[in-house]
Amino acid sequence: MTTTGPSGRQAPEEPPAQQQPTQDQLAPEQPPPAPSAVERANRMSAANMVRSLLPLVVACLLVVGWIAFRQGDVDPVRAIDPSSTVQLAATRASYPVEVPTGLPDGYRPTSARTDAGEAVDGAPVTLEVGYVTPSEEYAGFLTTDDPRAERLTAVLDGAEEDGTVELGDRTWTRLTSDRGETVLTVEDGGVTTMVTGSADDDELETVAGSLAPVVVR
Numbered sequence: 001m002t003t004t005g006p007s008g009r010q011a012p013e014e015p016p017a018q019q020q021p022t023q024d025q026l027a028p029e030q031p032p033p034a035p036s037a038v039e040r041a042n043r044m045s046a047a048n049m050v051r052s053l054l055p056l057v058v059a060c061l062l063v064v065g066w067i068a069f070r071q072g073d074v075d076p077v078r079a080i081d082p083s084s085t086v087q088l089a090a091t092r093a094s095y096p097v098e099v100p101t102g103l104p105d106g107y108r109p110t111s112a113r114t115d116a117g118e119a120v121d122g123a124p125v126t127l128e129v130g131y132v133t134p135s136e137e138y139a140g141f142l143t144t145d146d147p148r149a150e151r152l153t154a155v156l157d158g159a160e161e162d163g164t165v166e167l168g169d170r171t172w173t174r175l176t177s178d179r180g181e182t183v184l185t186v187e188d189g190g191v192t193t194m195v196t197g198s199a200d201d202d203e204l205e206t207v208a209g210s211l212a213p214v215v216v217r
Contacts, residue, residue, distance in 0.1 A: 077132050082112030089127035090214040092116035095145050095191045097127060101212035106134030107203075124149070130197075131207060137199035139207045145191045155196055159183055167209035184208045 082099075090097040093116065100107075111130035119125050124146030131139045142151055158178040165172050165184070175183040182204055183196040195208040 077108055077110060077136075079108040079132075080110060080112060082109045082129050085112040085114050086127065086129070086214055087217060089114040089116045089125055090216045092119050093125035093127075093145070094122060095125075095189065097125075097143060097214045098193070098211040099127070099129060099143070099214055100131070100141055100207050100210045103131070103207065103210050104134075107139075107207070108132045126151070133199045133203040135199065135203065137203065138197040139195060139199040139204055140197045141193075141195050141207055143191060143193040147192065152192060152194060155183055155194065156185070165205065167205055168211070172208060 086097070086099055108131060109129055110132050112128065114125065114127045116125045116127070124144060126142065126144035126146055126149045128151060129141045131141070133139050140151075142149070144152060146152070155177055156175070159175040162174045162176050165174050167184075170186050170188075172184045172186045175185065177183050177196065181196055181198060182201050183194060184204055185192060185194045186208075187193075193208075193211070195204050197204065199207075
């Protein structure tokens with residue numbers, strides 16, 4: 001019950017008692033538990049992996065781009081000098097060897113081989129020289145006094161005659177091989193010369209019409 005004093009005013013109420021803190025509130029705060037191995041693995045998401053690999057990918061692209069830029073002007077055709085092979089064949093052959101000479105720009109020799117290194121005196125000699133033409137096709141030249149030369153028979157077997165063509169002072173026989181490629185051949189004194197390949201007729205005729213005797217050194 002509330003009492004009043006002589007002045008008629010009410011006496012002030014006592015403030016409520018303060019609540020004492022509990023044992024849990026008094027205990028110091030504990031740090032959050034360390035994430036488990038599973039949680040750490042889950043945090044390595046695909047997005048994080050992409051971000052971590054991005055610098056490496058960019059570096060690789062820069063290297064590839066630089067290499068491509070440096071090689072952009074490099075000619076993929078590796079031209080050779082067939083003169084040593086030609087000289088060997090001309091020295092050992094029992095017939096005057098002729099080869100394409102003075103071809104226009106764009107005809108590049110890329111291969112040359114002969115069996116003259118293994119031939120005994122008087123044995124047949126075969127010489128082959130391959131060219132890349134201005135149209136980036138192939139023209140193969142062969143001359144031999146061996147009617148059974150492997151490359152010669154491989155091309156001529158099954159080939160069909162398709163007329164003749166005058167090149168220089170010779171009449172060449174034109175054939176079509178079983179691969180559909182033009183073949184030009186001429187035979188003189190037991191020596192067969194052949195020009196064939198994926199190049200068109202004009203380029204093959206240019207090679208065939210440029211033959212000149214080899215000067216043995």
